[in-house]
Amino acid sequence: MTDEEMLAAIQQMLDQQFGQVNTRLDNMDTRLDSMDAKISDMQTDIADIKQDAAITRSAANTLLDWAEKAQVEVKIPLYRKEAE
Known part of the structure; x- marks a missing residue:
């Protein structure tokens, strides 16, 4: 096997390995984009x-x-929750 053939074989192996890495990175990018949207x-x-909790808290405090x-008329003490 000549040096040229050895270099070509090594190049092919590296291309295959890097191709797999690029595929996995592309898949990760797709998943991350999906997670960002979620x-x-x-x-x-x-x-x-x-916002809804604040409205509900305000309405409950009004009640x-x-x-x-x-x-004063019924003589039953009531508990008031303080706003957080």
């Missing part, structure tokens, strides 16, 4: 949940304020 959706959902005023 994380972005989750961040939007979490922001919506926080508790009303109930505290009504407790």
Whole structure:
């Protein structure tokens, strides 16, 4: 086997190995892009949940304020949760 043939064989082996590495890296890029999209959706959902929780907390505190005023008539103490 000549030096040229040896170099060609080595080049072919390296191309094959690097081809596999490139394929795996491409697959990882695809998965990471998918994860980025999912994380972005989750961040939007979490922001919506926080907003809804604030609205619910405000409404609950409004009801508790009303109930505290009504407790004078009924004489039942009520618990008020503080906003976090």
